[in-house]
Amino acid sequence: MLFATLEHILTHISFSTISIVITIHLITLLVRELRGLRDSSEKGMIATFFSITGFLVSRWVSSGHFPLSNLYESLIFLSWTLYILHTIPKIQNSKNDLSTITTPSTILTQGFATSGLLTEMHQSTILVPALQSQWLMMHVSMMLLSYATLLCGSLLSAALLIIRFRNSFDFFSLKKNVFLKTFFFSEIEYLYAKRSALKNTSFPVFPNYYKYQLTERLDSWSYRVISLGFTLLTVGILCGAVWANEAWGSYWNWDPKETWAFITWTIFAIYLHSRTNPNWKGTNSALVASIGFLIIWICYFGINLLGIGLHSYGSFTLPSK
């Protein structure tokens, strides 16, 4: 009971802080020169991180197993991972545009997890026999880490595409779909323009040059982030295969979830290969990565939603059953 209350408090703290953070982001987008607000949004992110970590730890202690046994816990873990991604470049003190991707992503996953949709799943559940293994921690955490990393990388690629082809978009007709994305991306663009302007104040400012530089940076960053995610995905899938050989009797069963993880892997392998061709680098590889973004969601969410195959643990239970 104590743990349940604690978890309840922590999720609400994290959700409210992250809402404030996103509001600050919106304000800084509109009112551009508020340095102090931006710093406070960083503090907000740190507070969120601690409450999510606290939530996961208390879940672990109270349930006695690694808190990754259902969709709710995995979503919380996903937003935690997004936060880690947000922090790593900060520690290395290298500037990059990841935070504009990670912050809104964190709020979206967090918001979805805490929303009413999954309430019946909020209680930690017992572990079915097939999940009682040390591999649970290794496999599931690796998969979620890789999903988070690949999502960030493919969002960066999508940003690149949108910035490059912005003029050809008709924003009024696409307003609803693109609004969210444009919001993040114009923010990145603005940030970058500001940074460059500070660097080269003496030079005349060509907007196109910045656009070019920005897309190059985005391209380079998304490549690095996706490479990292691809490595994690490989490790995650292989851990899963070894586990399957212990639990299900074969290292590969063509289970829908497995198959989609493999499709994701293939798509990002295509991305990495398309980059070896200098003509395809940039737009075409970014297009592949953006396809990958959809594929990850099908793999992570769609398959569990359908509840098919061997991987249907701790997901929605459709009322018809």
Add this chain to the structure above:
Amino acid sequence: MPSPTSYLLLNPSKPSSFRWLSAPAPRLHARRFHVSCDAPRGSSGRSGGGRREAIPAGASKAKKQIVFFDAAPPVSQEGGAAVEKAGGEKPTTKVGSGGNAALALLRRATKRTLAVLSNLPLAISEMFAIAALMALGTVIDQGEAPSYYFEKFPEDNPVFGFITWRWILTPGFDHMFSSPVFLGLLALLATSLMACTYTTQLPMVKVARRWSFTHSGERIRKQEFADSLPRASVQDLGVILMGAGYEVFTKGPSLYAFKGLAGRYAPIGVHLAMLFIMAGATLSATGSFKGSVDVPQGLNFVIGDVMKPRGVLSVAPDVFNTEVHVNRFYMEYYDSGEVSQFYSDLSLFNLDGKEVMRKTIKVNDPLRYGGITIYQTDWGFSALQVKKNGEGPFNLAMAPLKLNGDKKLFGTFLPLEDVDSSNPNVKGISMLARDLQSIVLYDQEGKFVGVRRPSSKLPIEINGNEILIEDAIGSTGLDLKTDPGVPIVYAGFGALMLTTCISYLSHSQIWALQDGSTVVVGGKTNRAKLEFSEEMNRLLDKVPELISADENVFDTKSTAT
């Protein structure tokens, strides 16, 4: 907003970026892709494969990059792989004039095939096709009877207006992952992998291995990253680079340094590991045995009786004559009543009746003996031991009653009248159970009477009969397999994990030249481009500025004037 011309000028990759969608020129792309191995093709060959990413403006002019390997012997002397990419037809004609025309033809054909197979657009379209087929395989229900597809994809009312069962059954998409189309594509991808490794990656290693100096400041300045340090010494730079983890070589005024060479090799490892996995999987598919068996507690079976060969290469090992005895099958439960784990206590006996192994297996903890793996996968309710009015015990066989859903339900019947053909409507007591823990009893009229646990030893009175449930006998569902492919696949897994991790490393190369008192530095890297230039700027800031005697003189002079 920018004018179109300036946009194109500043964004050189744009005009060509959509070419692959119309894809009319695959050979050109292929050549471009074979980055460094085509370096010796001519004296003006490119080393960087036209990498222009880090050069923002006017980059299209700098397409031709310098080859640093010119001074060294050409790669083509070292092996056929580079020759056929670089030298084109030349070596082939030589062989042809040597006399054996048929052999030359064969060689030429091989080279043509290799060139086609290692073509990047082909490999990418193979991967896309495989991904699409896999997706299709999860959309179409797999492994159903043909009548299912006749019904679901009827000819008179096709799905999407054209998909009938013929589309599904003719290419074998009802069993996608073993259909010839899918397996054929995988095989094609495997050959592409091999061809690419042979024609592209291996020559690239030979080039990358050779560290080389350059004596031309012009070449260094044309690198992706280039800078010049006035009043610096190349030796100081070398020490700083060494401190940053670079391997540094110096010769006179020249310096060459590199880091992360493993990152250049690792992709080869990735390809080889993929081939290993594919080979292992093929062996698994052709050389394994599988079987599953449902054994009541206390009974035996011989392994060989339940195993069925899966492919043409399946050879039965000697241990197939081993007999397995199920000593005990039991489940553990959570407080809430749900199953927490299944256990089967198994003993293995050889032909002489000697126990060779004993282990309690559970889900996630199989038994392995002589290449055979026994998994705990299922369970059933085999029989109920019941005493009626102190008589017995009788063993009542339990029958699985599958109503709906995943939950199991078993039932049995204890007749209270004589059973013979003259009386078809025998009345008796019905017993139902969801698991081995509790049995629900119903009387002759079908009315609920009570629930008893086998462990409680508490009798129940039904229609004047005293029923005592002595024991519930479970049966364990075991899966057995032998798989000779597993060691190979696991070796591939290990190699793949390791090499993909190493592939994240970036291979960075730095050249420097002492040009008077100035040091010209240039460098390039294959992956982390932004980090590389940041790192270089940081390192170059550390290089001490030399103030030598004559320069002091020069300085005072210049200030004086």
